[in-house]
Amino acid sequence: MIGTGILKGMAVTARNFVGSYFEKDRLITVQYPEERTPLAENYRNFPFLIYDTDDAEAGLRCVACKICEKECPPQCIYIIKSEDKKPDYMGKPQFYPAVFDIDISVCMSCQICVEVCPFEAIKMDKVFELSRRERFDALLQRKRELSKSNTYYHSICPTEAAEVDAKLAEAAAKKKPTPPPAAGSAPAAEPTPAPVI
Amino acid sequence: MSGDVVDQIFIRAKQWLLSWLAGAPDWIIQVASSLLNIFALLGVFLTLFALISVLERKILGRMQNRYGPNRVGPFGLFQPIADGIKMLIKEDIVPARADKIVHFLAPILIAATAILALGVIPYGRNMTPFAIDGGILFFFAVGSTTELAVFMAGWGSNNKFSMLGAMRAIAQMVSYELPLIITTLPVVMVVGALSPDAIVAAQSSYSFGFVPHWFVTTPWGAAAFVLFFVSGLVESNRTPFDVPEGESEIVAGHMTEYSGFKYATFFMAEYIGMFAISGLTVTLFLGGWHAPIHVLQFIPSYIWFFAKLSALLFVYIWLRGTLPRTRIDHIMNFAWKFMLPMAFTCILAAAVWHYMGRGLAGWLCSLAVIGIVYIALSILLDTRKRFATRTYRFAE
Numbered sequence: 001m002i003g004t005g006i007l008k009g010m011a012v013t014a015r016n017f018v019g020s021y022f023e024k025d026r027l028i029t030v031q032y033p034e035e036r037t038p039l040a041e042n043y044r045n046f047p048f049l050i051y052d053t054d055d056a057e058a059g060l061r062c063v064a065c066k067i068c069e070k071e072c073p074p075q076c077i078y079i080i081k082s083e084d085k086k087p088d089y090m091g092k093p094q095f096y097p098a099v100f101d102i103d104i105s106v107c108m109s110c111q112i113c114v115e116v117c118p119f120e121a122i123k124m125d126k127v128f129e130l131s132r133r134e135r136f137d138a139l140l141q142r143k144r145e146l147s148k149s150n151t152y153y154h155s156i157c158p159t160e161a162a163e164v165d166a167k168l169a170e171a172a173a174k175k176k177p178t179p180p181p182a183a184g185s186a187p188a189a190e191p192t193p194a195p196v197i
Numbered sequence: 198m199s200g201d202v203v204d205q206i207f208i209r210a211k212q213w214l215l216s217w218l219a220g221a222p223d224w225i226i227q228v229a230s231s232l233l234n235i236f237a238l239l240g241v242f243l244t245l246f247a248l249i250s251v252l253e254r255k256i257l258g259r260m261q262n263r264y265g266p267n268r269v270g271p272f273g274l275f276q277p278i279a280d281g282i283k284m285l286i287k288e289d290i291v292p293a294r295a296d297k298i299v300h301f302l303a304p305i306l307i308a309a310t311a312i313l314a315l316g317v318i319p320y321g322r323n324m325t326p327f328a329i330d331g332g333i334l335f336f337f338a339v340g341s342t343t344e345l346a347v348f349m350a351g352w353g354s355n356n357k358f359s360m361l362g363a364m365r366a367i368a369q370m371v372s373y374e375l376p377l378i379i380t381t382l383p384v385v386m387v388v389g390a391l392s393p394d395a396i397v398a399a400q401s402s403y404s405f406g407f408v409p410h411w412f413v414t415t416p417w418g419a420a421a422f423v424l425f426f427v428s429g430l431v432e433s434n435r436t437p438f439d440v441p442e443g444e445s446e447i448v449a450g451h452m453t454e455y456s457g458f459k460y461a462t463f464f465m466a467e468y469i470g471m472f473a474i475s476g477l478t479v480t481l482f483l484g485g486w487h488a489p490i491h492v493l494q495f496i497p498s499y500i501w502f503f504a505k506l507s508a509l510l511f512v513y514i515w516l517r518g519t520l521p522r523t524r525i526d527h528i529m530n531f532a533w534k535f536m537l538p539m540a541f542t543c544i545l546a547a548a549v550w551h552y553m554g555r556g557l558a559g560w561l562c563s564l565a566v567i568g569i570v571y572i573a574l575s576i577l578l579d580t581r582k583r584f585a586t587r588t589y590r591f592a593e
Binding site for chain 1: 264519574578
């Protein structure tokens with residue numbers, strides 16, 4: 001019969017129309033700014049610098065070796081190594097980056113800087129709401145904006161952060177027979193639950 | 198009667214406004230009365246247009262299991278304002294090689310004809326803005342002018358997509374004008390008048406107090422209603438018959454070269470045309486402004502009219518959410534091979550119903566006539582291929 005197929009199709013759309021008001025799981029749209037889906041633990045986008053303890057200057061793990069700058073495929077990292085050495089939080093004199101900039105409008109989130117860093121000083125962040133009105137001021141991140149604490153790292157990637165802490169502690173133990181507790185890991189040793197960002 | 202006051206409130210309001218002009222020459226009162234009607238019509242239907250444009254998106258969204266627009270204002274109801282502002286601030290581009298006058302006049306003509314057609318529909322008791330004896334004739338005369346406007350848009354744009362779209366639009370609109378008018382004929386013949394008010398009045402009584410004498414309750418009326426509705430879909434270029442503006446093939450058809458407010462005018466004309474054709478469907482087959490049950494007559498007549506209109510508009514949107522775009526040759530085949538014979542059958546069935554005394558026997562015979570032709574056409578037009586069971590032969 002002509003028209004029966006149309007009636008069947010209309011029954012399907014009617015079922016969806018009425019169903020969308022009664023069955024909540026039909027409407028799968030996430031109303032983004034108000035609701036968010038939790039990010040996966042392995043989600044990454046832009047790099048940041050880790051510091052131990054609470055002192056962003058002295059605790060910075062980065063010693064300005066410039067490996068990441070050389071390896072960065074889109075060349076978005078810019079480092080000026082310091083002339084002098086300053087004592088880090090453990091009192092050991094170290095070079096430090098006088099300037100450390102990342103142009104996150106150029107960064108392609110490849111994580112190569114993280115993989116080549118011998119000091120576990122640079123890691124990938126999960127902040128993605130970075131849209132800005134100006135390109136040159138807001139998207140060129142300076143050392144001050146890039147530095148984030150190890151506690152923060154534990155809060156965004158607990159598993160990976162625990163592994164990194166364990167590795168650093170092992171290295172420190174190998175170097176010194178009588179080890180001081182490694183890299184400020186004491187408060188951050190137990191992983192905090194994954195944040196709902 | 199208090200019910201009467203609510204029912205006639207708009208008529209009273211108009212009379213009160215006109216009473217300010219008491220003592221003025223006759224023609225001034227005439228003009229003022231017409232202007233009041235025009236402003237009321239425009240106010241109501243432009244509001245309805247704004248409302249339906251957001252509701253359509255919300256309903257379509259729900260049919261696809263998503264929220265529709267819900268950001269601007271409460272429940273997204275201010276969306277049309279945002280859309281309107283967007284349309285208004287866009288640049289109005291006229292192609293260099295376009296026929297400027299025709300290009301400019303087309304949107305005006307299409308909107309004017311769409312709005313003119315609204316004038317003859319009875320919206321409630323004593324609420325026909327322009328009661329003419331040949332109202333139905335006027336409606337179709339004005340409605341067919343739309344085709345001219347569409348072709349003006351296609352020709353004036355001097356663009357191959359516009360031209361193709363306009364040609365398609367003309368082809369399908371002319372083809373479906375025939376079933377549209379022929380399905381109106383049985384109603385006109387049974388009532389014996391071309392005036393919409395007379396047609397509504399003929400559907401005013403009830404059997405046993407709950408079966409309304411709407412023409413849709415008779416077999417020929419039901420068939421004619423469906424045919425008229427489908428033809429109306431084509432006339433207003435709605436899905437599944439929206440080939441004139443098939444984006445995947447010809448950009449936007451005759452509207453390709455229009456931008457900004459002119460495009461918005463086309464869009465508005467399309468929706469107003471949809472309201473007009475739905476309003477006429479309500480008038481012809483669904484008893485106009487009459488209540489469906491005798492007891493419910495205390496509800497004002499215009500509320501019933503707009504309730505029926507909204508129901509029809511919902512079906513328009515429902516179909517849009519259900520059906521994909523039809524191919525142009527399928528549309529044409531459907532018009533000439535199915536719609537037209539069925540429309541003629543409706544006349545025949547109406548005659549059977551009328552001459553058998555408009556009773557139960559006539560009702561059943563009329564149903565039989567429609568049923569036989571419908572089944573015969575269904576069998577004859579079934580072009581689905583039936584394949585034999587496939588057998589495989591393999592090398593041994």
